[in-house]
Amino acid sequence: MSESTTKQDDIVAIPLRHPWRWVSAVFITLVLGLFVYSLVSSPNINHDIVNKYLFNQKVIEAALLTVILTIVSMTIGTVLAIILAIMKLSSNPVLKVISSGYIGFFRGTPLLLQVVFWGYLGIIYPTIDLGIPFTDMIWWSEKTSLVFTSLVAGIIALSLNEAAYAAEIVRAGILSVDQGQAEAAKSLGMSSGYTLRRIVLPQAMRVIIPPMGNEFISMLKNTSLLQVVAVMELYARTSQISSQNLAQVELLVVAGFWYLVMTTILSFPQSYLEKKFGRGFNPAEAQKRWLGIGSKGNV
């Protein structure tokens, strides 16, 4: 393509003007600019405090803990979600009902409530015993508060809650795969487990990954709820600092900055995974990769 492709009968028209596009763009830019200026120039926000705590070691450690909490809870939640989804799709009515009940319960109560509940587990079960139920045989016993530390309680709360949401995402993904795929797999002598692992789930991933990206980012932000059970993640740490120096807004800016950095970084793996599991589904893109490799003619 070059400018020489212009032919004599091409239409040379004066483009339609769009004055309102300009007006609205200028207006919105002005309003935004004023807002940013008001923040930067505000005497009520102490920028020295923001700068001081932005790269404070305690803050960075708390941000790291937030990332670890997110990854651990997300991993446990996803594994549970796959199990729940398979249970809900199984033909065993008991498993179906249990899975639906689980999903209903954990989606139906606030996450904050669940976090606090797991934090209070020691009140319901003061000790944890390992033995034979309804007998006096006990091999191992420990105080609940020592096993279910606030960190463990927090991870359990986040994972169990995530499992309920992710289960429906996984189930939707599995249902999106054409029935003919499982049939073809069966006809080749594949077991249902093998079919799920090698044929159905890899294709379901294409549908599962975009909403799971959402879940990942939600999870990262929801870790801030663990403040109520005294897990020193990012939000808890910054509010602890601000309760001492009374610079609430400044530390919210610090926390917000790191949350933004983390959610931005965590969205990179998503596009990689989408490409990986999208292979074979985008003919144009795949064609580029194979261009010139052993392809002669069209049919």
Next chain:
Amino acid sequence: MSQLMVDARRVRKSFGSNEVLKGIDLQVAQGQVLCLLGPSGSGKSTFLRCINHLETINGGRLYVDGELMGFKERGEATYELKPSAVAKQRSEIGMVFQRFNLFPHLTALENVIEAPIGIRGLKRSEAVEKGMKLLQSVGLGERANHYPSQLSGGQQQRVAIARALAMEPKLMLFDEPTSALDPELVGDVLDVMRKLAQSGMTMIVVTHEIGFAREVADRVVFMDEGVVVESGSPSEVIDNPQNERTKSFINSVL
């Protein structure tokens, strides 16, 4: 007569209260090519799916290579087979679907080698070598690394045939293999099937390709409303049908 590959005796199949197969008696000898004709809804596809136990039959007996499909008999009682035993039986019967059903996330070659490696435990290098030979034999050696979405319908169906053959089946089932294809692509697929028939493979083909049936089939069976209406050599059933229903069907598709 040589050994029976498929032996169906009074096979019945219902979906709810709707009886789709009303006692099918059908025998296919080893190496024979049988074409199943019939109007849609006649039960021919359902019968095909019963042979490899994709559908469980409600009555009668269905043997493949002398083995009862999906069940075992001990004395008076009949037991359902375990899924692993059914899978083993299925792995010896190839099936080709109307809609191809290739695995879209795998390349043509990966489609062909998946089951031999994962189910039969073949070494990868061995499976690849065999898979490439099969793809070449269906004329797609050059397309081994293409994904199904980059292949035409006819090419996809030929890969599907290669995929089924990779398990070295003793019987091949074709469920309207050319019905979803553009007319100009049908020929390539029929060529592959013709070659396969000549190589001595036992085949049951549900098809509307009367020309193919006349040329390749050893025997043609006409089904309607869940029963076998007429059966015989292609010249008997296609060129000189006795039954009225067969006559009107043949006239409508020719």
